[in-house]
Amino acid sequence: MSSHGRNAPILNAANEKHGRERDAWAKKTTRIGMNMERRCRFCNAALEFSFVDLGSTPLANSFLTAAQLEQPEPSYPLHARVCHHCWLVQADAVVPAHEIFGEYAYFSSMSESWVEHARRYAATTCERFALNKHSQVVEVASNDGYLLKHYVAAGVPVLGVEPAENIAQVARSIGVPTEARFFGQDTANALVDRGLAADLVIGNNVLAHVPDINDFVGGLARIMKPDGVLSLEFPHLLRLIEGAQFDTIYHEHFYYLSLLAVETILAAHGLAVFDVEELPTHGGSLRVFARRAKGAHEEVTSGVKKVRCDEAAAGFDHIDAYTTFQNKVAPILEGLLAFLKQARADGKKVAGYGAAAKGNTLLNTCGIGDDLIDYVVDRSPAKQGRFMPGSKLPILEPDRIFETRPDYVLILPWNIQDEVISINRSVSEWGGRFVVAVPELRVLG
Ligand SMILES: [Zn+2]
Structure with missing residues (x-):
């Protein structure tokens, strides 16, 4: 146990407050052994609690060329942990920075x-x-x-x-x-x-x-x-x-x-x-x-006070607010997989929209490939002609949607779903519908 190891009192306090919930989490929370101890990138305390473990996936921005499709693709553990001293949630450092930034396609x-x-x-x-x-x-x-x-x-x-x-x-x-x-x-x-x-x-x-x-x-x-x-x-x-x-x-x-x-x-x-x-x-x-x-007494706006209050109400100064997150992920993965498998069984065509990093996390955490989605379109010429890491879905020009008329368009960057739907309204002309998977599966339009 390190000098930072204060987890026992914190867990006891948690037990008093949320007994059953915490007991369930005691089994799921990943403990890191002495031989693979990880430390907080800010305060250097030992990282003892898992936030979410998403398995092993390729880098989300490493779009593949046609030649790379035939080569082995490296994948790395994707695991975020929380520091129970400074509450910084952080992903395991597994990839050298130059690999991440070497050919960054985002403009x-x-x-x-x-x-x-x-x-x-x-x-x-x-x-x-x-x-x-x-x-x-x-x-x-x-x-x-x-x-x-x-x-x-x-x-x-x-x-x-x-x-x-x-x-x-x-x-x-x-x-x-x-x-x-x-x-x-x-x-x-x-x-x-x-x-x-x-x-x-x-x-x-x-x-x-x-x-x-x-x-x-x-x-x-x-x-x-x-x-x-x-x-x-x-x-x-x-x-x-x-x-x-x-x-x-x-x-x-x-x-x-x-x-x-x-x-x-x-x-x-x-x-x-x-x-x-x-x-x-x-x-x-x-x-x-x-x-x-x-x-000592910094003047702050009401905006600061409001967000501080919201975070306090969410329990951000307590470990349970973080360690319960993993429970939210499995139903989303199951929901998307069930939808795509049913669509395939019904003979429907599904295309993806937006070759975003978050789309790669979603597809690869789900284990989705070209058996369930035909292709992904993206407006960025730098990504067109390449392939999504992991899933290996081809990235095509947005016009391809209007040529192939899929039954469903799965919007991968859900944060821009309104923009995507508004510039692709004519999808409804052939009965096509938009789908988002996060925070839950929804068929739109
Ligand atoms: Zn820390």
């Missing part, structure tokens, strides 16, 4: 709703923080410049930091200065040495993807002006649990974040959250604003 600008989200965010922050030609905005994981280009248009100096060189080049080509490198303390020090000091540091949908969260957050704090603001967006763990969004768990996604855990992590780097907004993106996200901590 932010491909989704229309995302482009509008970015435009509004830039306009709002420019006004709220009085950004002008004397200000400096830095975005980490700035992708193809989808967000910073709006600041450039408003005359606000920007710098993007983006690990993928091919994507950084796209950003530069549209006038967004971008450094192609991983962000952390080393990069932050190099930028500060060059005189960079940021009024606004943006990290949207990147915090969950960084291998070393202390190195990353420390770097963010380093490049902020004394009165600078840090803005982070990340999918909210509360929504993941409530919506049974287990398919948002994949190897490239190291953390599943609550405000509780993020406030603890930021505080360790001298930062305090002063505002939180709840967003509908990615199934329910938080936008957190932080600045340097001033003292």
